[in-house]
Amino acid sequence: MAKYSMKKGGKEVGPASVYAKPHTMTGKSVTAKAKVEEGKEVINNLNPSAGTVSKGNYKPIKTDGIKIRGTGAATKGVMARGPMA
Numbered sequence: 001m002a003k004y005s006m007k008k009g010g011k012e013v014g015p016a017s018v019y020a021k022p023h024t025m026t027g028k029s030v031t032a033k034a035k036v037e038e039g040k041e042v043i044n045n046l047n048p049s050a051g052t053v054s055k056g057n058y059k060p061i062k063t064d065g066i067k068i069r070g071t072g073a074a075t076k077g078v079m080a081r082g083p084m085a
Helices: 040-045
Strands: none
Touching: none
16 A cells, blocks of 8 residues: 655655655665673673662762852752863
8 A cells, every 4th residue: 555645734744654764864774783782791781670679780970070150059050060172
């Protein structure tokens, strides 16, 4: 069965598969490949829990950074922690 456009008011609405195949920003076709993990690394990346008990392999909270200016009487958010050029 043929697929038809669902244009309404000059704009395309509906699924994108009607008018565009999956592609990258350069126009090449997209291939779907999943990252395969095997053995110990799978268990190390999981964070299983039972009730309130968990393995606890969380990333540490980032606490360093620089104090930013102009925060006034702010009680939260006075440190900049991102990449600063």
